[in-house]
Amino acid sequence: MADVIKTATRDAYGKALVELGQTDDKLIVLDADLAAATKTGIFKKANPDRFVDCGIAEANMIGVAAGLASAGFTVFASSFAMFAAGRAFEQIRNSLGYPHINVKIGATHAGISVGEDGASHQCCEDIGLMRTIPGMTILNPADDIEARLAVFAAAKATGPVYMRFGRLAVPRVFDDSYRFEIGKGVYLNRGADVTIIATGLLVERAIAAVELLKAQGISAALINMATIKPIDRDIIMDAAKTTGCIVTAEEHNIIGGLGSAVAEVTAECCPVPVLRVGVQDVFGRSGPALELLEKFGLNAENIAAKAKAAIALKK
Amino acid sequence: MEPTKKQQLSVAACQIRQGIIEGVFNAKSGHPGGSLSIADLLAYLYFAEMNVDPADPKKADRDRLVLSKGHAAPALYAALAYRGFFPVEDLKTLRKTDSYLQGHPNMNSVPGVDMSTGSLGQGVSAAAGLALASKRLNDAFRVYAILGDGELEEGQVWEAAMFSGSKKLDMLTVFVDYNNLQIDGSLADVNSPEPIDEKFAAFGFHVITIDGHDFDAIEAAVGEAKSVKGQPTAVIMKTVKGKGVSFMENQVGWHGSAPNADQYNEAMRELDARLAGLKG
Numbered sequence: 151m152a153d154v155i156k157t158a159t160r161d162a163y164g165k166a167l168v169e170l171g172q173t174d175d176k177l178i179v180l181d182a183d184l185a186a187a188t189k190t191g192i193f194k195k196a197n198p199d200r201f202v203d204c205g206i207a208e209a210n211m212i213g214v215a216a217g218l219a220s221a222g223f224t225v226f227a228s229s230f231a232m233f234a235a236g237r238a239f240e241q242i243r244n245s246l247g248y249p250h251i252n253v254k255i256g257a258t259h260a261g262i263s264v265g266e267d268g269a270s271h272q273c274c275e276d277i278g279l280m281r282t283i284p285g286m287t288i289l290n291p292a293d294d295i296e297a298r299l300a301v302f303a304a305a306k307a308t309g310p311v312y313m314r315f316g317r318l319a320v321p322r323v324f325d326d327s328y329r330f331e332i333g334k335g336v337y338l339n340r341g342a343d344v345t346i347i348a349t350g351l352l353v354e355r356a357i358a359a360v361e362l363l364k365a366q367g368i369s370a371a372l373i374n375m376a377t378i379k380p381i382d383r384d385i386i387m388d389a390a391k392t393t394g395c396i397v398t399a400e401e402h403n404i405i406g407g408l409g410s411a412v413a414e415v416t417a418e419c420c421p422v423p424v425l426r427v428g429v430q431d432v433f434g435r436s437g438p439a440l441e442l443l444e445k446f447g448l449n450a451e452n453i454a455a456k457a458k459a460a461i462a463l464k465k
Numbered sequence: 466m467e468p469t470k471k472q473q474l475s476v477a478a479c480q481i482r483q484g485i486i487e488g489v490f491n492a493k494s495g496h497p498g499g500s501l502s503i504a505d506l507l508a509y510l511y512f513a514e515m516n517v518d519p520a521d522p523k524k525a526d527r528d529r530l531v532l533s534k535g536h537a538a539p540a541l542y543a544a545l546a547y548r549g550f551f552p553v554e555d556l557k558t559l560r561k562t563d564s565y566l567q568g569h570p571n572m573n574s575v576p577g578v579d580m581s582t583g584s585l586g587q588g589v590s591a592a593a594g595l596a597l598a599s600k601r602l603n604d605a606f607r608v609y610a611i612l613g614d615g616e617l618e619e620g621q622v623w624e625a626a627m628f629s630g631s632k633k634l635d636m637l638t639v640f641v642d643y644n645n646l647q648i649d650g651s652l653a654d655v656n657s658p659e660p661i662d663e664k665f666a667a668f669g670f671h672v673i674t675i676d677g678h679d680f681d682a683i684e685a686a687v688g689e690a691k692s693v694k695g696q697p698t699a700v701i702m703k704t705v706k707g708k709g710v711s712f713m714e715n716q717v718g719w720h721g722s723a724p725n726a727d728q729y730n731e732a733m734r735e736l737d738a739r740l741a742g743l744k745g
Contacts, residue, residue, distance in 0.1 A: 214593050245587050245591060
């Protein structure tokens with residue numbers, strides 16, 4: 151469809167910060183020399199006096215954010231997912247997580263859809279890292295509408311929030327009537343045979359997978375799971391009970407991400423087959439983003455195939 | 466400095482040292498050496514300098530102290546307790562399972578602690594953030610960070626130093642507890658961060674080197690730091706690890722071990738005698 155609106159979630163992030171800044175005069179945005187790429191540059195242009203470039207020093211940026219927030223400022227700190235969650239993991243754990251400080255991390259360029267920069271910059275481990283920090287909230291929006299609402303929700307939330315945004319322009323999934331709530335998964339489709347639980351840019355691909363399955367006579371439910379932590383246990387249990395098997399889909403290592411979070415809930419509460427579509431514990435590589443998504447099986451066809459495999463595993 | 470003020474600060478420092486020994490002895494673990502070496506600085510800051518109120522420990526315009534060398538928590542807790550933030554008696558609960566006095570400072574559980582620290586190198590960045598906040602609030606408060614000399618081996622310290630110099634954070638004063646000993650030995654034997662003064666100067670700091678056990682020198686350095694505009698200040702304090710407890714002085718082994726009962730009694734006797742002398 152040529153008329154589908156495509157926007158990168160990082161663009162929605164930058165614009166949402168400008169909106170936030172209009173009502174919150176305590177808002178300060180930090181970046182680590184990537185403002186043009188993370189899109190905090192949009193905020194910088196509108197509010198140069200409330201933007202602080204910390205330079206290529208992510209560890210220090212997280213500490214500076216902690217200090218500012220402890221004095222009452224609303225702080226958003228941005229870098230690429232690799233250098234926020236990865237490089238500054240221990241700073242996030244000890245300077246934000248342990249004291250439960252009110253800093254919001256805007257991590258862009260997550261996943262392999264970074265594209266040509268390749269494996270060194272394609273962070274597929276960030277959700278896993280952030281998920282192990284007690285009290286951390288993790289948001290992974292699917293499109294620009296959801297990204298904007300996630301930023302507003304993060305600003306209102308107490309404690310640290312990790313927001314995961316992409317570089318690639320992705321098709322809009324939601325419309326202006328969409329309501330976002332931290333900790334709540336949302337059914338985008340009801341079905342009987344299998345539930346697909348997707349997050350981030352895989353949501354749009356999961357919608358296509360539902361259509362592929364429908365054409366083959368398979369009724370697939372679809373849940374958008376924008377909050378990875380705290381994970382919506384109720385909706386996962388509902389999915390397990392109503393369809394008896396689950397497929398997860400994410401642009402992240404299958405270890406530690408959404409698939410793990412869902413499997414942890416089902417294993418404890420309602421054991422059913424859970425198959426995981428994601429990066430199969432390998433590093434990424436260079437290439438155009440859309441080609442890489444195909445190469446790594448992050449597409450509708452693979453989700454549909456895994457759905458059928460999950461159904462076959464049902465007792 | 467007025468003789469009476471100096472005498473009061475000497476008493477406070479001696480009490481802080483007793484609090485350190487009390488805490489570490491009862492915990493049967495902890496870091497006495499690097500706690501004792503900053504007792505005089507903490508006495509000066511909390512009893513003569515900082516705008517803090519034990520009745521309102523979170524008041525917005527309070528001066529902040531970030532103990533970047535968080536393992537010196539016994540010293541910070543003792544200073545806060547004797548300053549009235551919580552009962553001195555509680556120092557005996559240091560590191561106990563249900564105590565609020567965690568092994569390293571926790572800003573959410575201990576009244577008067579301004580930042581959770583313990584992982585070396587991180588506190589100084591938070592202090593820089595606080596100093597930036599102060600700037601934005603029209604210089605509402607001063608920020609003091611205390612770093613270990615071994616801590617200077619952490620790269621993040623220099624990220625923070627670069628930031629603080631670059632952003633002209635003149636509300637920030639960084640103290641380096643230059644006792645020349647770290648866990649594995651002397652600074653030179655491990656991985657020397659020297660020349661410390663020249664490094665801070667290169668990052669844009671106003672640098673002052675003093676005897677960290679001389680109240681007159683500490684007072685003069687803090688006053689000088691407050692007069693400097695457009696630059697953060699680094700005060701390199703030459704100190705003695707274990708200062709005030711003779712058998713612990715300059716002994717690297719007392720970095721992270723607790724005294725036994727005999728050693729506890731010996732340390733307390735020495736500090737009691739000094740206290741008696743001070744009170745005349």
